[in-house]
Amino acid sequence: MSKSVRRAAILHFPSEIVDKPIVCSVIKQFEVEVNIVEAHIEPNADGMMMVFLEGENKEVNRTINFLKERGVKIALPEKGVYRDETKCVHCGACTVHCITKALTLERESMKINFDYDKCIACHLCFPTCSYGALKSSMI
Structure with a gap:
């Protein structure tokens, strides 16, 4: 069994995907808790969301890959x-x-x-x- 982790992430949504239910899909498809700390989302504009992802390490990593595959840019604290x-x-x-x-x-x-x-x-x-x-x- 994988270790449970809690990772902060900044999600940047380009304007062309900001209207897609990407975070909803994460919640439905992955066994992770998504705690939205702050969000700036408007139609037809780039969006930003600060979240904590919590769950098994493997699931959190799968979630991050899922987000990237859908065009979300992600900043993680340990990434610089x-x-x-x-x-x-x-x-x-x-x-x-x-x-x-x-x-x-x-x-x-x-x-x-x-x-x-x-x-x-x-x-x-x-x-x-x-x-x-x-x-x-x-x-």
């Missing part, structure tokens, strides 16, 4: 959310929207610290960075 040190000016704007406190301002040095272990790749900090210092690898 990172801060580009050459672009970061340590303004602190990103820290306000970081729900897990992965991004914090160190008062003594007035520098932004990024604790990668706390980051769940929710991308809430991305729009706040005017310098494009926060990035994510898509799979």
Whole structure:
């Protein structure tokens, strides 16, 4: 028997598939729990959904493959959310929207610290960075 896992995932739906019942199909076809933490879905526009997928490791992996096969782009925290040190000016704007406190301002040095272990790749900090210092690898 496979080990039960809980994985955070950011699902990006291109506008041409945003009207398809893809998440509904996941719930019906796979033995995974889908916890929708945040969603921005509108007709005829690209959509984004932050979810936690929970279930047996094999089922979670099958779910991710199913989503990718249907054109959903997926960002997983362990796949490389990172801060580009050459672009970061340590303004602190990103820290306000970081729900897990992965991004914090160190008062003594007035520098932004990024604790990668706390980051769940929710991308809430991305729009706040005017310098494009926060990035994510898509799979």
